[in-house]
Every structure is written in C-alpha cells, then in structure tokens.
Amino acid sequence: MGIGAFAAAQASAAELLAPLKVEPWSTTPGAPILEHPYGVPSLFEKGVVRRAAKAWPLPGAASSMTPLADLFGSITPNGLVYERHHAGVPDIDPAQHRLAVHGLVSAPKLFTMDDILRLPSESRIHFIECSGNTGGEWNGPSGMPVQLTHGLLSCCEWTGVRLSTLLDEVNGAVGKARWILAEGSDAAAMTRSLPLDRIIDRAMIVYAQNGERLRPENGYPLRLIVPGFEGNTHVKWLRRLKLVDAPLETREETSKYTNLLADGTARKFVFEMDAKSVITRPSPGHKLTTHGYYPISGLAWSGRGTIRRVEVSTDGGASWRNARMETSPRERALTRFEADWQWNGGPAAILSRATDSTGYVQPTREALVSARGLNSQYHYNAIQQWRVDANGDVRNA
Amino acid sequence: MGIGAFAAAQASAAELLAPLKVEPWSTTPGAPILEHPYGVPSLFEKGVVRRAAKAWPLPGAASSMTPLADLFGSITPNGLVYERHHAGVPDIDPAQHRLAVHGLVSAPKLFTMDDILRLPSESRIHFIECSGNTGGEWNGPSGMPVQLTHGLLSCCEWTGVRLSTLLDEVNGAVGKARWILAEGSDAAAMTRSLPLDRIIDRAMIVYAQNGERLRPENGYPLRLIVPGFEGNTHVKWLRRLKLVDAPLETREETSKYTNLLADGTARKFVFEMDAKSVITRPSPGHKLTTHGYYPISGLAWSGRGTIRRVEVSTDGGASWRNARMETSPRERALTRFEADWQWNGGPAAILSRATDSTGYVQPTREALVSARGLNSQYHYNAIQQWRVDANGDVRNA
Known part of the structure; x- marks a missing residue:
C-alpha cells in the first residue's frame, strides 16, 4: 500500500541490521512513583505551550492561544485551553463565591458552590471558539502559524448543571423574561445578554472541565457554557444570571463583539459559530x-x-x-x-x-x-x- | 420538585437580603495572560492529587491512584491518570526511541517516532484499569476511601496507530504467528504476551492522550493500548512487538497477574476487565x-x-x-x-x-x-x- 514506504529511511541502515539498541533508560531505574503527585508533560515537550499572537498593552486584557499544530485527537488538555481575559485571571475562593439568579424569576436565590454541586449534573464534550479567532486572515494570508491563526479554539468535556435545572430552583422565569444577563466576577465584570429561548435547552453552568474543577483561567469556580455560541458568551467566574425583558446593550455587545459590514451597519448578537x-x-x-x-x-x-x-x-x-x-x-x-x-x-x-x-x-x-x-x-x-x-x-x- | 430545597440554608439569611457582595477579586485586576503558558489547577484544589495506598519498599516498583472522589464526568485529566510502574519512570528522548516489529512477520522493521507519526491515526476514548484495582476488598470492607479502593482506574482519549496498520507496514504476520510479545523500554523491560486474534481489531500503538503527547508516567513516547484488557497489557515505553507462535510465559504472566483460585489452580491470561x-x-x-x-x-x-x-x-x-x-x-x-x-x-x-x-x-x-x-x-x-x-x-x- 506504500504507506510509510519512504519513512524507514529515517532509521539508519546500520540500525536495521543490528540488535535493538539498549538505551541508558533501559538499564537504570527511572523516577520514583509520585515524583509528581499532579503530573506534568515530558521536558521534551516543553515547547508545546500557549502563546500570544502579539504583545498586549495590558497583559490582563489579552489572549493566549492553543498550540493546535502539536495536538492530537479532539480533546484539548486543560493546561493548553486558550485564554481570553478582559481584566486578568481572578483568584477566587470557592467557599466565598456566590451565584445570584434574580430579575424576572419567581424566587430569586443566592447559590453557594455546595448548592450547585448538589444539583443534578450533566457532562458533555463541546468546543469553545473566540469569535475573534482567525480574524487576522480577513485581508489575506497573514503568514502566521496555525496556533496564532486558529488557536482561540479548544474542546473539553464540561460538567455542570443545565440552565433549565437552575431556573427550576428559582421556580422559573416570570413576566416578560426573554433574555438573560450573565455577569462574571472578574474586575471587568464581563457581561453578555443572551436570548433565553435559544439557549435554554443547551446552556450549562459548569464547574469542571475534562474531569477536574475548572482551571482559574477558564472560569474557576463557575462558568456559563453556551455550546456553539461565540466564546465570550461563555461567561467565566460567573456571579450573576439576571432574567430581563430585553438585551442590556453592555459594552461587550456594543463597542465589541459586533460585526461591522461594508455598508457601515453592524451585525449584533451574532452568536452561533458557523462551520x-x-x-x-x-x-x-x-x-x-x-x-x-x-x-x-x-x-x-x-x-x-x-x-x-x-x-x-x-x-x-x-x-x-x-x-x-x-x-x-x-x-x-x-x-x-x-x-x-x-x-x-x-x-x-x-x-x-x-x-x-x-x-x-x-x-x-x-x-x-x-x-x-x-x-x-x-x-x-x-x-x-x-x-x-x-x-x-x-x-x- | 424539592431538589436543593435545603441547600439554600448554606447562604446566610443576611446574604439573601443584601445586594450581591463585591469580593476583592472583582475590584482588582487579576493575573496577567500567560502567567502559566502551560496551565495548572487553582491552589484551592491542591489536595486533588494522586496518592499511594501504602508506602512501597521500592518507590520505582509502585503505584499511585486517581482521586476519583474529587473528579467529574468521564475523562481523567492527564495529571491525575493513575501510575503503576515496575522500575520507575524512564526519561526517554523521543528522537532516540525506536520500535522494533519483528518475529514471525514478512519484513521486520525498526520504526522511529517520526515514522509512526506518518502513519494513519485514530483517536478513541477508553478506560484503563489495573487488574489489581480494588484487590483490598476481597476480605471485606477495607475502610479505605474510593481513591485507594478504586483509583487504579482512568479514562482518556488515546491517539495512535492501529496494530493492524503497523502489521501492514511489515507486510503482515507469517507462519504460526498467533501471539504477540510487547516489551517496554523501562529498566524492568515489562513484557506481556497477547493473543493476536483477540486484539488485532482494537489494539493501538498510541503517542497521545487527551490531545497531547503521552505523559512520561503513562508511557512517553509510545504505548500499547488494548481497550478492555487489564492495564498491565497496555505496555508503556513500548520498544518491541514480536510475533510468536505461543505465549512467552514472562514474569508478568507467571509470578504476577495470574489469579489463584481456592483449589490451588491459577487462572492465567485473564485479560478482559469485567463490568x-x-x-x-x-x-x-x-x-x-x-x-x-x-x-x-x-x-x-x-x-x-x-x-x-x-x-x-x-x-x-x-x-x-x-x-x-x-x-x-x-x-x-x-x-x-x-x-x-x-x-x-x-x-x-x-x-x-x-x-x-x-x-x-x-x-x-x-x-x-x-x-x-x-x-x-x-x-x-x-x-x-x-x-x-x-x-x-x-x-x-
């Protein structure tokens, strides 16, 4: 079938004729158990890290990108999930963290992390992509490698509570509740308005990714996930969900995250990431x-x-x-x-x-x-x- | 529905009546981008680590266990995948590593890692469980927590080459080839004999787990995966696959990894892990x-x-x-x-x-x-x- 026909040239002819070489690591005991109670990659892989596409003027309002060229399969390991922050990564004590669900609901409630962990959960594998991903290619080939053209893209197994389950806990939406405002507890208080009917069946409030608690830079201890929607709607460090009758026209849906067309009009609330x-x-x-x-x-x-x-x-x-x-x-x-x-x-x-x-x-x-x-x-x-x-x-x- | 009905008691009554508290992390910019080019868990999760069930006399011939009580979903993050070694963790230079496929094959071949990365690949999610997992419960409740009773158990997305693809590269098995010997390049030269017809459709030679290269303690740079078989058949640091006519009765299938019955006979080659x-x-x-x-x-x-x-x-x-x-x-x-x-x-x-x-x-x-x-x-x-x-x-x- 020809597959690999030329590849064997990479092992030398001398090697092919000799007994299998015994390397030093086959004759000396290796590192002991639990040298790393929480494991780390081989030093030979030290170049496989997140990178920024540019030097950002404010390092807390910046992004870093997943090294796609060096990865395999479909899961992104947690240490390499891309970052996009508006005021840096907060260091949140989960025992102090609260989630308020309020606004147009029957029984507004403040949830502790323990409360959330006591609700029925679900785990699903979904991608997250920043809506700015690959934006550098609008004017033609940027010359950049795939980490820096497409690396605002990751995929994890997320575990948490369905939005619909959480709304049941406040006895449901009332009145003209059509949108939901999600707010992060970072210093930027990142906020987005989301159309309730389009997200109710799939949005999740998650506390774990790839089996363990969220990483700090991915929203620890709590994050909104809206599968398929642009990444910034997946509000990290989630502190508040407010049910409202109309979008709140926050900074991140007016000055940012709208798409300016050639005729000067802007597409707003463009949520789904296309194929x-x-x-x-x-x-x-x-x-x-x-x-x-x-x-x-x-x-x-x-x-x-x-x-x-x-x-x-x-x-x-x-x-x-x-x-x-x-x-x-x-x-x-x-x-x-x-x-x-x-x-x-x-x-x-x-x-x-x-x-x-x-x-x-x-x-x-x-x-x-x-x-x-x-x-x-x-x-x-x-x-x-x-x-x-x-x-x-x-x-x- | 009553779900969480008692849980709200954990947020104090005063909190429920007051405006949402503004925590210090909401008023001060957080850590900059790329503080960790390769990310790490929150310090609040520092207790979520692998642990050994006992002090092992030889720390290179030992095991450590996945903290199942603190994990979620189905994927095990790479840093917490369980360990079981017979001579410690070798530090292998992938540029020097070779895999020999020889014995009863048409065209024995030595593969470099580059060669293997140039073959068609496949990614699949599978568990690995040590056959010794939960062995401490044979005599009744051990008193141990789930990490130490069931933690020789993990699940990853594995990426690599099907065994059948690799055998095509050596133009197939010949003669009375019925078994395959897999050998690791650790100092214990861990070896197991495996029945070819039972593994040919599912065994993989993998180089990645959960999207990135294998971790050193999980076989970097190359490992055999036999989905469903006991963990020790997933030979780590794989250096050799030899096709043979009968099992080689290696140490790990005679003195170890056989199951002694009450009548004094032993079950050998018990491969599949039951439900x-x-x-x-x-x-x-x-x-x-x-x-x-x-x-x-x-x-x-x-x-x-x-x-x-x-x-x-x-x-x-x-x-x-x-x-x-x-x-x-x-x-x-x-x-x-x-x-x-x-x-x-x-x-x-x-x-x-x-x-x-x-x-x-x-x-x-x-x-x-x-x-x-x-x-x-x-x-x-x-x-x-x-x-x-x-x-x-x-x-x-």
Missing part, C-alpha cells in the same frame, strides 16, 4: 522531510450541529476528496479528520472544507469577504490554505 | 451537611462493551432503581451515572450495580468469593457499598 475547519498537520512550522505518504490531519467544528463531511484538496482547491473522521463526530464538538496524501515533492497547496449537519458549507475567503466586507473582524470562518514548498517547508502564504 | 461500577460522590471522606436531595454520582465500565444499565440502592441492596447516564456511554470507556436521592437523615447504605452490553451483571462480593475464593488478588469487580451515618459521615464499612 469551519483547518489543517493542523502539516501546517506552518512543520517540514516534510522525505517524499511519499503523509496523513493530512485537522479539525472541523460547527456551532449549529455535527460535522457531516470534511473535504481536502492538495492542489489549491482544483479538486477535492473526502477525509475520514479520525474521532467520533459529536454535536458542537471538535472533530478530527484525516486524509491520505502522497507528496511527490513538488509545490502543493493544501486546504480543508467542512460541511455541517444543516448542510452549510464552509465558504471561500472571497465569498466571505463578498458577503461581509473587510471590517467584520469577528466570525471569520473561511477555508484556510497552507502552501507546501518543494523543499518541504509549509507556509501560510 | 464494574462504584459510587464516587458521596463516598468516604465526603460529609452530608443537611438533609434533603443529593445526586448519587459514580462510574461504570466494562472491558467487554458498553454500559447498558446502572442500578443504585440506598438501602443496602434491598431495593434498586435505574440511574441515568450522565455522560454518553462509549465502548470500553468510563460512563458517569447519576441517581436522585432524598436523604432523610437516617443511616443508609448506598451501592451501585452495572450491567454491560453482553448482559453480564456486576456480582455481589459473596458471589465473587464463592466463584474465585479469597486468594485471587486480581480482577475484583464486586458491588461496592458505602455506609452513610446519621451524622452525615460516609464510610467504607
């Missing part, structure tokens, strides 16, 4: 060392449902073929895809294109710019191309 | 603080398929009711279950019982001892009971 995909391996920074077989691996996701299909092109979009699903597609979760490729050593241009369960197809950059102009800033989800040079370099160009 | 479940919250160390509603939460798994049903009893097994699935049941993966419980403040005895997709029902301790005696040591999977005292203490008694 998108990106090739993560090979991607800029990787180098193809020999000709022959390579798996093309990447991620696909949709805020509107599951991934139905991912196509891959290696000739700049002239022809496409279906990729296989490398992980089980799950609703509003990252799906890993993989396609076979025989690299003949010539220049190539590799792309991926996602289709979701609604039938929506990820657009080209030209189609997206034609619909939204160049000032939209948020919700950039166009097909991403990487160029492969004859010397094996991979570039965003 | 099992355990309640993790409330469990010993937790305290019920007020009467009223509590969710009973736990884990269920089977090495032979998916979990079809979990039943819970709160009266020592006199009556049972179905729990709901808190996570999606997946093949040979941990499934979180949850059942509603109104604690009336009296003594109680809480138990869980799993049924898998083959129809197998988790046995009572009495049934298990009757079948296997008291010297079996491995593969203890009986129903586990926790006692709840009138003062809210939970005990393994």
